[in-house]
Amino acid sequence: xxxxxxxxxxxxxxxxxxxxxxxxxxxxxxxxxxxxxxxxxxxxxxxxxxxxxxxxxxxxxxxxxxxxxxxxxxxxxxxxxxxxxxxxxxxxxxxxxxxxxxxxxxxxxxxxxxxxxxxxxxxxxxxxxxxxxxxxxxxxxxxxxxxxxxxxxxxxxxxxxxxxxxxxxxxxxxxxxxxxxxxxxxxxxxxxxxxxxxxxxxxxxxxxxxxxxxxxxxxxxxxxxxxxxxxxxxxxxxxxxxxxxxxxxxxxxxxxxxxxxxxxxxxxxxxxxxxxxxxxxxxxxxxxxxxxxxxxxxxxxxxxxxxxxxxxxxxxxxxxxxxxxxxxxxxxxxxxxxxxxxxxxxxxxxxxxxxxxxxxxxxxxxxxxxxxxxxxxxxxxxxxxxxxxxxxxxxxxxxxxxxxxxxxxxxxxxxxxxxxxxxxxxxxxxxxxxxxxxxxxxxxxxxxxxxxxxxxxxxxxxxxxxxxxxxxxxxxxxxxxxxxxxxxxxxxxxxxxxxxxxxxxxxxxxxxxxxxxxxxxxxxxxxxxxxxxxxxxxxxxxxxxxxxxxxxxxxxxxxxxxxxxxxxxxxxxxxxxxxxxxxxxxxxxxxxxxxxxxxxxxxxxxxxxxxxxxxxxxxxxxxxxxxxxxxxxxxxxxxxxxxxxxxxxxxxxxxx
Amino acid sequence: xxxxxxxxxxxxxxxxxxxxxxxxxxxxxxxxxxxxxxxxxxxxxxxxxxxxxxxxxxxxxxxxxxxxxxxxxxxxxxxxxxxxxxxxxxxxxxxxxxxxxxxxxxxxxxxxxxxxxxxxxxxxxxxxxxxxxxxxxxxxxxxxxxxxxxxxxxxxxxxxxxxxxxxxxxxxxxxxxxxxxxxxxxxxxxxxxxxxxxxxxxxxxxxxxxxxxxxxxxxxxxxxxxxxxxxxxxxxxxxxxxxxxxxxxxxxxxxxxxxxxxxxxxxxxxxxxxxxxxxxxxxxxxxxxxxxxxxxxxxxxxxxxxx
Numbered sequence: 001x002x003x004x005x006x007x008x009x010x011x012x013x014x015x016x017x018x019x020x021x022x023x024x025x026x027x028x029x030x031x032x033x034x035x036x037x038x039x040x041x042x043x044x045x046x047x048x049x050x051x052x053x054x055x056x057x058x059x060x061x062x063x064x065x066x067x068x069x070x071x072x073x074x075x076x077x078x079x080x081x082x083x084x085x086x087x088x089x090x091x092x093x094x095x096x097x098x099x100x101x102x103x104x105x106x107x108x109x110x111x112x113x114x115x116x117x118x119x120x121x122x123x124x125x126x127x128x129x130x131x132x133x134x135x136x137x138x139x140x141x142x143x144x145x146x147x148x149x150x151x152x153x154x155x156x157x158x159x160x161x162x163x164x165x166x167x168x169x170x171x172x173x174x175x176x177x178x179x180x181x182x183x184x185x186x187x188x189x190x191x192x193x194x195x196x197x198x199x200x201x202x203x204x205x206x207x208x209x210x211x212x213x214x215x216x217x218x219x220x221x222x223x224x225x226x227x228x229x230x231x232x233x234x235x236x237x238x239x240x241x242x243x244x245x246x247x248x249x250x251x252x253x254x255x256x257x258x259x260x261x262x263x264x265x266x267x268x269x270x271x272x273x274x275x276x277x278x279x280x281x282x283x284x285x286x287x288x289x290x291x292x293x294x295x296x297x298x299x300x301x302x303x304x305x306x307x308x309x310x311x312x313x314x315x316x317x318x319x320x321x322x323x324x325x326x327x328x329x330x331x332x333x334x335x336x337x338x339x340x341x342x343x344x345x346x347x348x349x350x351x352x353x354x355x356x357x358x359x360x361x362x363x364x365x366x367x368x369x370x371x372x373x374x375x376x377x378x379x380x381x382x383x384x385x386x387x388x389x390x391x392x393x394x395x396x397x398x399x400x401x402x403x404x405x406x407x408x409x410x411x412x413x414x415x416x417x418x419x420x421x422x423x424x425x426x427x428x429x430x431x432x433x434x435x436x437x438x439x440x441x442x443x444x445x446x447x448x449x450x451x452x453x454x455x456x457x458x459x460x461x462x463x464x465x466x467x468x469x470x471x472x473x474x475x476x477x478x479x480x481x482x483x484x485x486x487x488x489x490x491x492x493x494x495x496x497x498x499x500x501x502x503x504x505x506x507x508x509x510x511x512x513x514x515x516x517x518x519x520x521x522x523x524x525x526x527x528x529x530x531x532x533x534x535x536x537x538x539x540x541x542x543x544x545x546x547x548x549x550x551x552x553x554x555x556x557x558x559x560x561x562x563x564x565x566x567x568x569x570x571x572x573x574x575x576x577x578x579x580x581x582x583x584x585x586x587x588x589x590x591x592x593x594x595x596x597x598x599x600x601x602x603x604x605x606x607x608x609x610x611x612x613x614x615x616x617x618x619x620x621x622x623x624x625x626x627x628x629x630x631x632x633x634x635x636x637x638x639x640x641x642x643x644x645x646x647x648x649x650x651x652x653x654x655x656x
Numbered sequence: 657x658x659x660x661x662x663x664x665x666x667x668x669x670x671x672x673x674x675x676x677x678x679x680x681x682x683x684x685x686x687x688x689x690x691x692x693x694x695x696x697x698x699x700x701x702x703x704x705x706x707x708x709x710x711x712x713x714x715x716x717x718x719x720x721x722x723x724x725x726x727x728x729x730x731x732x733x734x735x736x737x738x739x740x741x742x743x744x745x746x747x748x749x750x751x752x753x754x755x756x757x758x759x760x761x762x763x764x765x766x767x768x769x770x771x772x773x774x775x776x777x778x779x780x781x782x783x784x785x786x787x788x789x790x791x792x793x794x795x796x797x798x799x800x801x802x803x804x805x806x807x808x809x810x811x812x813x814x815x816x817x818x819x820x821x822x823x824x825x826x827x828x829x830x831x832x833x834x835x836x837x838x839x840x841x842x843x844x845x846x847x848x849x850x851x852x853x854x855x856x857x858x859x860x861x862x863x864x865x866x867x868x869x870x871x872x873x874x875x876x877x878x879x880x881x882x883x884x885x886x887x888x889x890x891x892x893x894x895x896x897x898x899x900x901x902x903x904x905x906x907x908x909x910x911x912x913x914x915x916x917x918x919x920x921x922x923x924x925x926x927x928x929x930x931x932x933x934x935x936x937x938x939x940x941x942x943x944x945x946x947x948x949x950x951x952x953x954x955x956x957x958x959x960x961x962x963x
Binding site: 067068069071072138139140142143144145146157158159163165166171172256257260261262263296297298299301302303304305327328329332335336339340343344346347350351353354355357358360361362363364365366367375378379382383386387389390392393394395396397398399401402403468470471472473474475476477480559562563564565566 | 664666667670671674675678681682685686688689692693696697698702703704705706707708709710711714715718719722723726729730733734736737738740741756790791792794796798801802803804805807808809810812813825826827828829830831832833834835836837838840900932933934935938939940941942943944
């Protein structure tokens with residue numbers, strides 16, 4: 001490598017290997033994964049707090065806890081946060097941390113790009129949340145406010161779906177929706193970059209013998225998800241630019257009076273938004289497909305069927321978007337077509353559920369906390385799936401849409417599904433991440449409390465919706481008889497909150513004082529359990545060669561004539577050896593060098609964002625210029641900085 | 657949901673059909689989970705399980721059976737869908753116009769313009785032709801029909817029918833800005849004679865208050881305080897720019913609810929409203945006209961005569 005001429009002159013190569021600066025400049029996929037996880041969890045607490053405020057407001061009829069403006073801001077930020085700042089980055093945390101470990105690689109394909117994704121996500125999220133400090137909002141043009149909107153209400157307030165024309169400047173005055181549109185734009189960029197990175201990683205960095213159909217199902221589901229991201233994010237990016245141009249520069253994309261079309265927004269939004277649903281759920285399905293076999297002590301039932309069903313869900317996910325719009329006035333033929341295409345999604349989803357049941361069937365089930373959450377996932381997701389089928393019955397959906405019945409449905413999918421899956425994964429991989437065991441007793445308390453709270457919160461929403469309770473309404477009248485069930489829902493929400501506290505307690509204490517985990521505490525099946533816990537920076541001292549699906553399991557177990565597993569005599573020795581060699585690589589391993597440039601770019605983008613919002617002011621234009629200049633400079637420095645220091649020959653991309 | 661008309665009943669029937677199918681699947685799957693969890697739990701002496709990798713026959717089976725069930729659901733779905741979206745030949749046509757945050761109802765053949773309370777004849781099909789003048793709204797009276805958006809710059813259609821005379825409540829179902837929660841829809845179905853009487857009443861210009869009465873003073877307030885910029889009262893002041901558009905007040909006292917059908921039309925509510933509309937409905941386009949108590953009292957007296 002001839003790099004002497006192109007040494008970066010902007011920042012010196014960072015050198016910290018421990019402490020604050022090592023995190024700021026890291027390109028290690030594990031550290032980045034951990035940062036994704038903690039950041040997403042912090043946003044989960046914020047989004048949860050917003051949900052609790054909503055529930056306090058709705059606990060009884062004609063609630064006065066929040067003002068109307070505050071309520072609208074809270075439900076918008078709750079949805080936006082949970083989708084873009086919690087479930088997506090939490091999935092990114094798992095994918096970042098686990099994909100290289102599961103396919104036998106030393107890092108992702110583009111380590112610095114990976115760091116960039118994280119920093120864009122973090123600063124994009126902070127940019128969005130800075131609306132609570134800087135954002136302004138008010139009545140629609142010509143309207144009057146009883147009193148000024150509080151800071152709590154000075155946040156995006158048009159729903160996470162932001163239907164035009166309510167988002168147009170004459171109806172949403174002030175800047176809060178600019179924070180929303182530009183904030184999501186920045187956040188989308190993080191996921192888009194990461195999707196290209198991870199697709200490349202999965203295709204190019206697999207260990208020898210790790211054929212596509214030997215990949216763990218979590219890797220497969222991640223692959224599908226990243227394709228969904230790569231194809232759907234550009235659509236929302238376009239839509240967000242259109243609304244940003246409408247708001248900032250007077251374009252008329254969604255202004256009906258001047259030939260624009262408000263329904264166009266809905267098509268663009270849901271053409272992204274429906275694949276997004278699968279982006280949120282498929283990683284959890286991958287986690288469940290890893291956990292169930294391990295604690296059933298059986299291989300996944302119908303591996304190929306589960307993989308292809310996941311891919312089918314991904315494909316079909318692009319053909320069902322208008323089922324979010326059955327009452328929007330689209331033509332009857334379109335309603336029929338999208339109703340039918342929606343029904344077909346139930347088929348691959350059913351295949352997955354039946355195969356999971358098949359995995360547990362005849363197994364030897366160990367009810368550890370991750371197993372409980374995975375079984376909970378299957379049970380709760382089934383309910384969400386069944387209520388989903390009732391939406392595909394178009395005339396019935398005319399009644400259900402925009403009511404709490406829908407709120408119930410998608411929380412069974414995204415909470416009972418995605419979040420249960422995420423908790424299953426957090427417990428399952430906790431020993432790998434920390435080298436210690438969590439408290440099983442606290443974990444089970446967490447599960448049962450959350451299971452109870454979840455069902456108390458979201459099951460009654462089905463009946464509330466069928467009774468006619470409309471979403472996004474700040475109050476309901478006392479003559480509607482919606483009060484009692486709403487009180488139950490609010491109590492359930494606080495039980496969920498309590499269960500989250502238990503989880504945090506368990507995490508913090510176990511991380512310090514949990515029992516030593518060893519490299520393979522679960523007697524697991526996949527490659528990440530063949531390396532020390534926590535994994536060394538280089539992951540694998542020696543890149544493994546894979547000869548089968550669930551390779552590690554087959555190295556530990558043979559089968560007797562009844563097809564029952566028999567632990568090989570060599571198994572214990574093998575595990576011991578793996579631990580030893582894992583910690584003591586034979587020759588030095590060179591890894592991609594850390595870099596300041598990803599965080600520099602990540603910091604520059606929100607500056608551009610503020611510049612766009614305040615471009616009417618001189619200082620706004622100045623910010624815009626500074627932001628653009630900083631972005632370009634950082635990229636130039638990045639381009640000049642070699643991936644490794646001279647003399648370091650080996651990089652993950654050169655493994656084979 | 658308790659349907660009160662043929663359209664809502666059809667939807668309800670379809671919903672229950674799908675509900676029972678879903679309920680059976682629910683019981684089977686959840687039952688299977690519980691049984692599997694109990695029977696196959698790890699316990700002392702339990703042998704290692706057979707390493708079964710799958711079963712192609714089962715895969716085909718649990719692909720085909722759900723597909724057949726869905727096909728069974730698809731047929732009545734599509735049938736009902738087309739049946740309910742057919743535009744009827746002989747229906748009473750009413751135009752619905754969405755505003756932040758109230759529904760305006762125009763009866764083109766009867767020459768009636770009203771707001772907040774939609775009056776229909778019971779036992780007769782009604783077709784709503786809907787649009788919006790600002791953001792998206794969604795007209796929903798669950799006992800009578802499903803939802804339909806009111807879309808800016810477009811027309812949408814909704815069939816509606818009530819079997820029996822009565823009062824039916826609904827709500828704007830699409831988030832439409834600050835006071836979305838305070839945009840309700842109230843439908844009153846009248847028997848045939850009652851509806852004809854209502855039409856005749858509504859076609860009359862406003863009642864003239866007795867000279868010198870309190871109501872007469874209220875009429876002066878209406879004419880001079882700024883109300884006429886937006887509000888029509890037929891026979892009194894019709895030359896209205898309607899910027900922003902506001903409800904026609906000719907028969908406002910006959911509607912029993914006001915301001916998005918969210919508040920009862922009574923003295924106490926009117927007093928608060930006229931003193932400062934945004935205190936009851938945040939973001940309201942109706943300004944505080946800085947009326948004094950006497951003016952408000954007189955205005956209420958006048959409005960209450962507008963039956």
